[in-house]
Amino acid sequence: MSIAIENFVKAIYNNNSHDAHNTKPGNIAKKLGISSAAATDMAKKLAAKNLLDYEKYQELQLTDAGKKMALNVIRKHRLWEAFLFKMFDMSLHDIHKEAELLEHQTSDLLAEKISAFLGHPKFDPHGDPIPNEHGEITTTDTSIPLSEAEAGKNYIISRLTSDDKEFFEFCANQKLKYGNEITVSKQFQKNKMTELSVQNNTILLNEDFSNLIYVNAIN
Amino acid sequence: MSIAIENFVKAIYNNNSHDAHNTKPGNIAKKLGISSAAATDMAKKLAAKNLLDYEKYQELQLTDAGKKMALNVIRKHRLWEAFLFKMFDMSLHDIHKEAELLEHQTSDLLAEKISAFLGHPKFDPHGDPIPNEHGEITTTDTSIPLSEAEAGKNYIISRLTSDDKEFFEFCANQKLKYGNEITVSKQFQKNKMTELSVQNNTILLNEDFSNLIYVNAIN
DNA sequence: ATTAATATTTAAGCTTACTTAAATATTTTT
DNA sequence: AAAAATATTTAAGTAAGCTTAAATATTAAT
Secondary structure, eight states, X not given: OOHHHHHHHXXXXXXXXXXXXXXXXXXXXXXXXSOHHHHHHHHHHHHHXXXXXXXXXXXXXXXHHHHHXXXXXXXXXXXXXXXXXXXXXXXXXXXXXXXXXXXXXXXXXXHHHHHHHTTSOSBOTTSOBOOOTTSOOOOOXXXXXXXXXXXXXXXXXXXXXXXXXHHHHHHHHTTOOTTOEEEEEEEETTTTEEEEEETTEEXXXXXXXXXXXXXXXXX | OOHHHHHHHHHHHHHHHSSSOOOSHHHHHHHHTSOHHHHHHHHHHHHHTTSEEOOTTSOOEEOHHHHHHHHHHHHHHHHHHHHHHHHSOXXXXXXXXXXXXXXXXXXXXXXXXXXXXXXXXSBOTTSOXXXXXXXXXXXXXXXXXXXXXXXXXXXXXXXXOXXXXXXXXXXXXXXXXXXXXXEEEEEETTTTEEEEEETTEEEEEOHHHHTTEEEEEOO
């Protein structure tokens, strides 16, 4: 299957994985940087290939085959991220961009070699789960966005969910990394800011950023 | 530039690098597995982009820009080969196939990271020279095909010039690896066979294979 | 030096993956 | 519930990268 098709099913899967209501052609088109017309066209073509269900004006729904394809690409993406992160001194954003390209040109064999080399990791450097070779995600995610965390409690950063360069640069500078421990000191209700401390730094986050950072409470 | 274009200039460069007379559209077409008509079309298009000189019925000649592009792709190919060879237990043939895909999806930045990690190697696992980041090959090749080696002399294997799976499997089994020392025991003139020994094995090669293995004499 | 065999080029056509513009349907607002 | 705003779909068209078949040129053989 082509790169365009792989990116299409991946975009649907990613848009669909948490909430489930932004997979109309227009949403996917925006994510991929193509026109809505192109997305509608592609949706029809992929429906014919049995990768998704298409009904006019409805949300696009991946079939099992479509999900499997998406998860296979996502697996390769996240394995590359984990691998490049371990091997080279590169920013999360640069790593993401490389993985975005390499994911489509990686055999299942090479993916397995990378996975084995890394000890079959369950998460990538953003904390996103890595599907196994059968396209299954075996971990259950109990994390919540930082915007919903409770003041006075401690958390571990479990996911950084963004592709944005500025976001990653900010996180890197402020030690907001996957696996790091933080303490939420205050949630400002009116202006929706979150105050927290990491490694003796106090940081104030607006809602945009605190929604992109997922955390797990420490018992 | 597209993958098709990168492969096209690469094929011309490779066909042209030793001898210089098999770069007509038909030769390139055969190498790329496309029709001659498609190759002629592409040649005209690339001439318009100033990547090569095209004259009807003549050999295709890369311009400086075309050579630079070819060498940039070849650099990435050979860096990937060296990297995968070092990191993973994979056959030379499999490594070649992966590199053939990855070479087109690798930023200059990542290529530099790989090169630095490997200590800026000058050769890939086949013994082919790795161009530097400016597209220059700084090593001079004094090797000769094994078919032209002298009986009774010792040599170091300097290049294995093939993409063929059977060839690589044979070489791997017979310890015919880049850098290994061999002794040529006899050249059979009539049937063009070469007899040699590697690590206490005696091997008889036909012309097909002895032309693909390049060696350097040991003083 | 013709003829025969090959190779290259031209021409017409196809598929993929887009585009823009217009038509149509859905959603939101009032 | 109708009007306004928004989104989706349809239609027509484009560029890249191929194909096959026919025309033309080159190369090899007699």
